[in-house]
Amino acid sequence: MKPFLPVFHSVMAEPMEQFVAGKRTQGYDYTDQARTLGYFDRFLAAERYVGPALTPDLLQRYVHTTQTLARYSRRIRLTSVRQFSRWLQVRDPASAVLPNDILPRGRDSERFFPIQPEQVAQMMAAATTVLAADPLRARSQHTLLGLLYATGLRIGEALALTPADLASDGLTLRVARGKFGKERLVPLSPSTHAALLDYLAFRRQYATGGNTSPLFLTAGGAALTRAQAYRDFRRLCQHCGLWGRPPPRPHDLRHNYACRRLALWRQAGRDINAMLPILATAMGHVNYSATQRYLHVDAVALQDASTKFHAYVTRHTETHP
Numbered sequence: 001m002k003p004f005l006p007v008f009h010s011v012m013a014e015p016m017e018q019f020v021a022g023k024r025t026q027g028y029d030y031t032d033q034a035r036t037l038g039y040f041d042r043f044l045a046a047e048r049y050v051g052p053a054l055t056p057d058l059l060q061r062y063v064h065t066t067q068t069l070a071r072y073s074r075r076i077r078l079t080s081v082r083q084f085s086r087w088l089q090v091r092d093p094a095s096a097v098l099p100n101d102i103l104p105r106g107r108d109s110e111r112f113f114p115i116q117p118e119q120v121a122q123m124m125a126a127a128t129t130v131l132a133a134d135p136l137r138a139r140s141q142h143t144l145l146g147l148l149y150a151t152g153l154r155i156g157e158a159l160a161l162t163p164a165d166l167a168s169d170g171l172t173l174r175v176a177r178g179k180f181g182k183e184r185l186v187p188l189s190p191s192t193h194a195a196l197l198d199y200l201a202f203r204r205q206y207a208t209g210g211n212t213s214p215l216f217l218t219a220g221g222a223a224l225t226r227a228q229a230y231r232d233f234r235r236l237c238q239h240c241g242l243w244g245r246p247p248p249r250p251h252d253l254r255h256n257y258a259c260r261r262l263a264l265w266r267q268a269g270r271d272i273n274a275m276l277p278i279l280a281t282a283m284g285h286v287n288y289s290a291t292q293r294y295l296h297v298d299a300v301a302l303q304d305a306s307t308k309f310h311a312y313v314t315r316h317t318e319t320h321p
Contacts, residue, residue, distance in 0.1 A: 010044035013064035113248040152257035164211040
C-alpha cells in the first residue's frame with residue numbers, strides 16, 4: 001500500500017509535495033509530519049496567500065493560530081512548518097524561516113485517559129447501533145477498537161493493514177509500515193485472532209477487493225479513514241458516557257494496552273525492566289526511552305487508585321466507626 005500523502009491546495013502545494021517526497025527518499029515515513037503540514041497548507045489557502053516566498057509576518061500569523069493548542073500538539077505543527085521553511089529557503093533565499101526559538105519548550109505532562117476493558121467492550125457493542133446506518137463501517141469500528149486495545153497498534157498502523165497481513169497460523173499480525181517506516185510482527189492472542197476471522201467473514205459480504213485491499217472498510221468498499229475513525233470514536237465515547245478533560249482519543253487505547261501489559265507482568269511476578277524490550281518491540285518503539293515512560297504512567301495510575309481507595313476507606317470508617 002502506498003504511504004499516505006495529504007492533498008495540498010495552497011500556492012505552496014507543489015513545493016510541499018516535493019518536500020515530503022524528498023523526506024521519504026531519505027528513508028523517513030513522514031506520514032504524520034505531512035499531515036500536520038496540511039494545517040499550514042489550509043492556513044495559506046484561507047489567507048489567499050499568493051507567494052512565491054514565505055514572509056516573517058505570514059509565519060508569525062500562523063504561529064498565532066496555534067496558541068490554543070496543547071504544548072505538544074503545537075510543537076509538532078510548528079516543527080513541520082520550520083522544517084519545510086528551511087527546505088524552501090535553500091531553494092529560494094528570499095523565503096523566511098520559522099525561528100527555532102518560537103517552538104514551545106518544556107516537558108509535557110503525560111496525556112493519559114484510563115479506559116477499562118469493560119468500557120472498551122461497551123463501546124464495541126454500541127458500534128452496531130450508533131453506526132447502524134453503515135453496517136460495514138460499524139463492524140469495522142467494532143473490530144478496530146478491540147484490535148487497538150489488544151495489540152497497542154497506532155491508529156495509522158491499524159488503518160494501513162490488509163487481510164494479507166494476518167499470518168496464516170493466526171499467531172502474528174504484520175505491520176508493514178510502522179512509524180519511521182519500520183516493519184514488525186505483532187503477536188496475537190487466540191481471542192483476537194478469532195475476532196479478526198469473524199470480521200473478515202463479515203467483510204466478504206461487502207468487499208470486492210483482494211487480500212491487499214484495506215482491512216477496515218466502510219460502505220461501498222471504501223477504506224476507513226483516520227478522520228472517520230476519530231469521529232466515530234468520539235461518538236461512541238459520548239454514547240457510553242466515557243468523557244473527560246482532556247477527552248479520550250483512539251491513541252489512549254495504545255497507552256492502556258501498555259499499562260495493562262505492565263500490570264499483568266507485575267501480577268505474574270515478572271521483572272518489569274527485563275520485559276521492557278519485549279514491550280518496546282511489540283509497540284514498534286525505536287528506543288526504550290519511549291517505552292519507559294509507561295512505567296511513570298503506570299505508577300501514576302497506581303497512585304491514583306491508592307488515593308481513591310484511601311478516600312473510600314476513610315469515608316466509610318467515619319460513617320461506620
